[in-house]
Amino acid sequence: MKIKRSYILILIVVLVLVLAVRYFTSPKVKSLQVKETKIENRVVNKTVSASGAIKSKSTVNLSFPSTQVISQITVKEGEKVTQGQILAYLESSIQYQSTQAVRDARDIVLRKRDLFVSDRETNEKTLGGSDQYEIRLRQYNEEVSQAEASYQAELARFQNYYITAPFTGTVVDITKEVGETAATGEAIIKMSNLEDLYFEINVDQEDYGSLKIGQSTEISLDAYGNRKFQGTVSELSLYAGDIGDFTVKIEFEESGEFLPSLGLTGDAKIVVDTTSQEVPSLYYDEVFYDEEDRPFVWVVRNGYLSKYPVEIGLEGDIYTEIKSSPEFPIVIGLNQDIELAEGYKAAIVPN
Known part of the structure; x- marks a missing residue:
């Protein structure tokens, strides 16, 4: 009898284990809470x-084409300036004297020619006629041209010693102070x-x-x-x-x-x-895609979750245009961590 009881107990334990395995491994219909969402008319934008x-x-960084100590900065940050206005100087006393000397030499030649022209009658007699006069006038004009060229070249060198505004605007930044050395090409003033x-x-x-x-x-x-x-x-x-x-x-x-x-x-x-005008739409994350990239929405059909294929239009940043409307309630999960699947029972929770 004791042996039979042992067999019976073993049989009961095995039966319980089999039933437990079948319970935990057999397919079951799960139930999920979902909430209903509505297709609404909205403008869909993609951005x-x-x-x-x-x-x-118009923004420019202004610099000097030569290296020298800054003698003067005539503007402040935030100040409005006009085209051609001088904004800063380098120390240029030697260059100024050189430019002044070349200008004086040009002016002397100009005065000689002008005096020669102003007393034409006397000069024609002195030179022996109009032909000789014209020859001498051409010589004066050549001397004036040469003197003017020398002056313009010297003036161009002098212009390397100051910065002017290339257009009308505002000084937005000054990177140097008076007395500091400005290197060739170094940005001194920024204007816009x-x-x-x-x-x-x-x-x-x-x-x-x-x-x-x-x-x-x-x-x-x-x-x-x-x-x-x-x-x-x-x-x-x-x-x-x-x-x-x-x-x-x-x-x-x-x-x-x-x-x-x-x-x-x-x-x-x-x-x-x-879409320019309002169209039927859902939020972008309420439209899903299957393995073949076909769009669908989740619906509740006879109490169970089901995929419902939809035709979509413009996929915008926030909304997706819906061109076909299912006859069943469209739903989304209450918990984003739980993935919806066909065949689950669905309990629609009131919004």
Whole structure:
């Protein structure tokens, strides 16, 4: 009897184990909580975004073409200047004296010729006639031309000792002080035209292919928080930069309330495609794709989750255009960590 009891106990244990294995390994219908989402009419936009900064169409770093001590800086940062205005001098007393001497020599030759011309009648008699007079006048004119050429050459050398404004604008930076030595080609003064600013970004080759002149742009500047500014694409570079990106210039739209400042940074969002008007749409993450990249949405059909193929239009940044509407409730999971699958029971939770 004891042996039979042992066999019975062993049989019971084996039976329990078999039932447990079958329970945990047999397919079961799971139940998930989901929430319903609705197709709504909205404008769908696809954009290209990039960071950038405000720049001026006319910006230049000014330097001296020779090395010397700075004698005078006649402007301050933020000061408006006019084209041709002298902005800074180098120590140039020796060069000034040399230029002055050459100018005096030119003026002497000019006065001799003018006196000769003013007393033509007397000079013709003295020289023996008009032909001899014309020969001597040509000699004077040649001397004047040579003296003028010498003076212009000396003046050009003297001009190396000062900086002038190449256009009307504003001094935005001064890197040296009076008494310091300015090296040849070293930037001393930076000036820009602050009335002709634009926003510049760089985009990669993939995004560059969808850009066109005139596309609408929304600009967010770091200094202005959530405030948005409107602009349009005004220029696209014709070649890639050193790292393979392309430069894009964006003009600000006229606004009496906004005065852009040089150097402000921010982000630009260029609308590269749009539905223009409101169309049926879902949020981009409410549309899914199968292994063959065919779009579908999750629906609840007779209490169970099911994939429902849909036809889509423009895939925007936030919304995706839906061209076919299922007759069943469209749902999404309450928990993004749980992957939905066909055959699950679905409990729609009220929004």
